[in-house]
Amino acid sequence: DTEVTQTPKHLVMGMTNKKSLKCEQHMGHRAMYWYKQKAKKPPELMFVYSYEKLSINESVPSRFSPECPNSSLLNLHLHALQPEDSALYLCASSHAFPWGRQDEQYFGPGTRLTVT
Amino acid sequence: DQQVKQNSPSLSVQEGRISILNCDYTNSMFDYFLWYKKYPAEGPTFLISISSIKDKNEDGRFTVFLNKSAKHLSLHIVPSQPGDSAVYFCAARIRTASKLTFGTGTRLQVTL
Numbered sequence: 001d002t003e004v005t006q007t008p009k010h011l012v013m014g015m016t017n018k019k020s021l022k023c024e025q026h027m028g029h030r031a032m033y034w035y036k037q038k039a040k041k042p043p044e045l046m047f048v049y050s051y052e053k054l055s056i057n058e059s060v061p062s063r064f065s066p067e068c069p070n071s072s073l074l075n076l077h078l079h080a081l082q083p084e085d086s087a088l089y090l091c092a093s094s095h096a097f098p099w100g101r102q103d104e105q106y107f108g109p110g111t112r113l114t115v116t
Numbered sequence: 117d118q119q120v121k122q123n124s125p126s127l128s129v130q131e132g133r134i135s136i137l138n139c140d141y142t143n144s145m146f147d148y149f150l151w152y153k154k155y156p157a158e159g160p161t162f163l164i165s166i167s168s169i170k171d172k173n174e175d176g177r178f179t180v181f182l183n184k185s186a187k188h189l190s191l192h193i194v195p196s197q198p199g200d201s202a203v204y205f206c207a208a209r210i211r212t213a214s215k216l217t218f219g220t221g222t223r224l225q226v227t228l
Contacts, residue, residue: 004159031214040221041220042205042218042219042221043160043205043216043218044218045215048214050214055214056214056215090160094214097212097214104150104162104165105216107159107160107162109157109158109159110158110159112157
């Protein structure tokens with residue numbers, strides 16, 4: 001099973017709403033990632049969790065709050081977002097350091113977020 | 117500061133011919149490189165990778181070449197098939213770090 005699942009597929013929210021994006025993998029990976037991708041741009045890293053601990057925060061605004069409740073799940077809590085936060089939010093997972101082999105990140109299909 | 121660049125935003129190739137997608141990088145600390153393929157409304161799918169200790173890695177129709185002195189890598193797809201039509205991203209990483217830096221992508225169109 002090399003699948004990373006993300007829910008919901010689409011989300012429309014107002015600027016005062018609170019919502020959460022969910023990501024799940026069952027590949028035994030201990031590193032999980034959130035990326036943001038705007039149209040015609042490459043994915044941009046937001047957060048990395050390694051062994052359920054936040055290891056990288058790429059200076060993301062606090063209106064995005066990640067959570068890793070266990071080794072299979074990754075959440076992204078959203079609050080007071082702006083219209084410019086509308087994007088495709090991608091979750092990925094991989095083996096964590098130290099890697100036993102050359103390793104790659106597996107991506108989920110993404111959540112298309114629209115902030116109105 | 118774009119550390120990984122794909123200078124061709126699009127490429128059109130006839131079915132059965134070779135597709136060559138190029139990628140340049142500036143950070144000499146990068147030592148692991150990957151290619152991803154992305155269809156619309158889907159997440160990127162891993163294709164092939166190469167470590168800096170190699171100059172070539174082959175997997176079926178896909179071959180990645182790495183020229184470290186030129187800080188250049190390329191992905192060859194042969195023969196190209198219509199199903200290969202997608203956006204291709206190259207990505208780079210420092211081996212002991214988890215962060216992937218993506219290029220801007222090249223849209224490949226394989227025509228009949």
